[in-house]
Amino acid sequence: MIALARHGEERSATAIGDTAADCLIREVETWPKPGLVSHVDQGAHDDMDADLLRRSARMLAPYFTDLAAAGAAGADMDRLRAIGMAAEAAMLAATAGVNTHRGAIFGLGLLAAAAGFRTRYGVAAPLGRIVAARWATGILDGPVDLHSHGSVVARRYRAGGARAEAAAGFPAVYDVALPALADARRIADGDEAERVQACMALIAGVADSNLLYRGGPAGLAFAQRQAKAFLADGGVGAAGWRPRAAAIHAAFVARRLSPGGCADLLAMALFVAAVER
Numbered sequence: 001m002i003a004l005a006r007h008g009e010e011r012s013a014t015a016i017g018d019t020a021a022d023c024l025i026r027e028v029e030t031w032p033k034p035g036l037v038s039h040v041d042q043g044a045h046d047d048m049d050a051d052l053l054r055r056s057a058r059m060l061a062p063y064f065t066d067l068a069a070a071g072a073a074g075a076d077m078d079r080l081r082a083i084g085m086a087a088e089a090a091m092l093a094a095t096a097g098v099n100t101h102r103g104a105i106f107g108l109g110l111l112a113a114a115a116g117f118r119t120r121y122g123v124a125a126p127l128g129r130i131v132a133a134r135w136a137t138g139i140l141d142g143p144v145d146l147h148s149h150g151s152v153v154a155r156r157y158r159a160g161g162a163r164a165e166a167a168a169g170f171p172a173v174y175d176v177a178l179p180a181l182a183d184a185r186r187i188a189d190g191d192e193a194e195r196v197q198a199c200m201a202l203i204a205g206v207a208d209s210n211l212l213y214r215g216g217p218a219g220l221a222f223a224q225r226q227a228k229a230f231l232a233d234g235g236v237g238a239a240g241w242r243p244r245a246a247a248i249h250a251a252f253v254a255r256r257l258s259p260g261g262c263a264d265l266l267a268m269a270l271f272v273a274a275v276e277r
């Protein structure tokens with residue numbers, strides 16, 4: 001009996017890891033996402049393209065599986081952090097030093113750990129609430145790299161970034177991206193359009209530390225204005241939405257703006273939608 005239960009747990013951790021990697025790939029296969037890399041172009045990034053992001057995502061699946069298994073085993077934040085840091089090191093080795101998924105490993109990794117916990121204990125709570133209840137203190141009290149772009153921006157502009165978002169249980173996923181995906185299902189023509197709508201809603205509503213780092217408060221305000229105007233004009237439900245979204249994408253690229261945190265949050269919303277279904 002025990003051996004069977006273990007085998008079942010391993011299988012579900014593997015399924016969680018594979019789902020997390022799939023969600024990263026579905027995020028890449030979405031165009032037009034303002035400033036971001038996709039199957040169509042490199043957006044505002046000289047050092048990465050869709051192939052590199054796809055390879056990075058696939059390589060990360062076993063780490064998400066480990067995080068799910070650790071969550072199921074009742075791991076504390078120190079244990080999750082060790083797996084997350086090993087994943088980051090493997091990512092940098094696989095991409096010759098390019099930061100393809102640092103923010104995504106963190107956010108999706110915590111949600112994968114919560115998914116493991118949820119499956120193991122049969123709790124019905126949303127994944128974000130599990131993250132906040134079990135690991136918020138460890139997230140906020142953990143070691144900080146004073147030189148990371150996120151830390152620089154946090155000091156300069158008092159932006160909470162990826163840590164604050166996770167510790168609060170991912171409000172951008174639950175209050176912004178998931179409602180946008182649900183709205184878009186009624187008005188959009190296909191899955192890719194739904195993901196574009198959620199991406200625009202995230203850009204309009206999130207203080208993305210990547211936008212702040214590259215463009216300062218003026219860059220963030222520009223990005224939010226563009227995304228809000230797109231949504232106010234009917235979003236992906238309006239005729240001609242794709243050329244309008246492509247024009248916003250081009251405006252971000254011209255200013256070197258890239259909302260990498262919103263890309264991560266889009267992948268997380270796809271993951272939550274798949275796991276909590």
Ligand SMILES: CC(C)(COP(=O)(O)OP(=O)(O)OC[C@H]1O[C@@H](n2cnc3c(N)ncnc32)[C@H](O)[C@@H]1O)[C@@H](O)C(=O)NCCC(=O)NCCS
Nearest residue numbers: 080081084103106109148149150151161162165208209261
């Ligand atoms: C917390 C992390 C992201 C580092 O954050 P920091 O702000 O210091 O660095 P950095 O600028 O490199 O990364 C921030 C990344 O977060 C994402 N992001 C930006 N803004 C936001 C936002 N508002 N909300 C969510 N994510 C965001 C972007 O992808 C961005 O690139 C993380 O890499 C970390 O601490 N890793 C250690 C391992 C760990 O704790 N793992 C947990 C289990 S997986």
Ligand SMILES: Nc1ncnc2c1ncn2[C@@H]1O[C@H](COP(=O)(O)OP(=O)(O)OP(=O)(O)O)[C@@H](O)[C@H]1O
Nearest residue numbers: 036037099100101102103104149210258260263264
């Ligand atoms: N499709 C995508 N396009 C661009 N960034 C993405 C995409 N998907 C996820 N990201 C996130 O964006 C982050 C990388 O962003 P970016 O390269 O702008 O930041 P950086 O490494 O801090 O430095 P720099 O501004 O010098 O390039 C990664 O952590 C990753 O999780």
